[in-house]
Amino acid sequence: MPQVFSHTTVLLEEAVTSLVTDPSGFYVDGTFGRGGHSERILRELDAQGRLMAIDKDPEAIAHARERFADEPRFSICHGSFSELDRFVADAGMTGKVSGILLDLGVSSPQLDDPERGFSFLNDGPLDMRMDTSSGESAAEWINRAPEEEIADVIYHYGEERFSRRMAKAIVAAREEEPITTTARLSKIIAEANPRWEKGKNPATRAFQGIRIHVNRELEDIEQVLEKSLEALAIGGHLVVISFHSLEDRLVKRFIRKYVKGDEHLPPGIPVTDDMLNQRLNSGGKAIKASKAEVDANPRSRSAVMRVAVKKA
Numbered sequence: 001m002p003q004v005f006s007h008t009t010v011l012l013e014e015a016v017t018s019l020v021t022d023p024s025g026f027y028v029d030g031t032f033g034r035g036g037h038s039e040r041i042l043r044e045l046d047a048q049g050r051l052m053a054i055d056k057d058p059e060a061i062a063h064a065r066e067r068f069a070d071e072p073r074f075s076i077c078h079g080s081f082s083e084l085d086r087f088v089a090d091a092g093m094t095g096k097v098s099g100i101l102l103d104l105g106v107s108s109p110q111l112d113d114p115e116r117g118f119s120f121l122n123d124g125p126l127d128m129r130m131d132t133s134s135g136e137s138a139a140e141w142i143n144r145a146p147e148e149e150i151a152d153v154i155y156h157y158g159e160e161r162f163s164r165r166m167a168k169a170i171v172a173a174r175e176e177e178p179i180t181t182t183a184r185l186s187k188i189i190a191e192a193n194p195r196w197e198k199g200k201n202p203a204t205r206a207f208q209g210i211r212i213h214v215n216r217e218l219e220d221i222e223q224v225l226e227k228s229l230e231a232l233a234i235g236g237h238l239v240v241i242s243f244h245s246l247e248d249r250l251v252k253r254f255i256r257k258y259v260k261g262d263e264h265l266p267p268g269i270p271v272t273d274d275m276l277n278q279r280l281n282s283g284g285k286a287i288k289a290s291k292a293e294v295d296a297n298p299r300s301r302s303a304v305m306r307v308a309v310k311k312a
């Protein structure tokens, strides 16, 4: 029997309570995963409410089609949430979306299934793509990229200080034989890491960096945040859950930029609200998982949720 991998939804109540303000509204779940948030959103909506979900991962799409086959208020789109403008325009809802939810990063089924190639714990083909139907796999990239590019990715996206040594070891190893499995890559990286942190796999940071690069994760986030401004209705809520500081920094900066507005207007001219481009109100302080949630689901430990409300 095929193994079933499940996902425990993080900040479920908090996210849905912040998101749904109008039960008859049109909502977007930009990261369907296994539908934990989607299911809860649908429960909050009345017969007029609609939910459009998006995911890059064909397995998530198949799951959505099966799970919500009999749910007329639900639709699913395959692609990146960075294409939000197109998906929302196709639904005729530009400027009319009541709320957008983004629960960033990878799902547990992606991490836990060795065949997806994200895991340094279980051996599998070195893939790491959320969208297995397009783009370059981790193996394709790692066997062709220049040493310096590999080092930069591991340093910037993995925040790994031994990135140069690791990139050097990867390039030396691939000259002997192409690197095609997660176990081999993890071993090469671990051997190049001179300082193993207690309780942390020595390849953790490097794997995170490579995953972020292969999936263009930060570029996609920057794009969807900007595009949410045109998609949302006035008063619509943007709710974003991040799992590491690189993601959260982008979200925090984006909200701050549009709450404060343009601070660099030429001096000496009367400034109108329009010119300031203040398009968001802050939805309050960042929210973290409760102790009870962290005890029940350790993955929620690093989750940070931020909320913003479209103002203009």
Ligand SMILES: C[S@@+](CC[C@H](N)C(=O)[O-])C[C@H]1O[C@@H](n2cnc3c(N)ncnc32)[C@H](O)[C@@H]1O
Binding pocket: 007, 008, 009, 010, 030, 031, 032, 033, 034, 035, 036, 037, 038, 054, 055, 056, 057, 060, 079, 080, 081, 082, 103, 104, 105, 106, 107, 108, 130, 220, 221
């Ligand atoms: C943390 S999981 C979401 C879990 C979901 N909220 C649930 O409760 O089941 C993140 C999901 O977002 C998807 N994803 C990540 N980045 C994406 C992007 N740029 N565009 C579309 N989907 C993306 C991943 O494929 C994954 O399925």
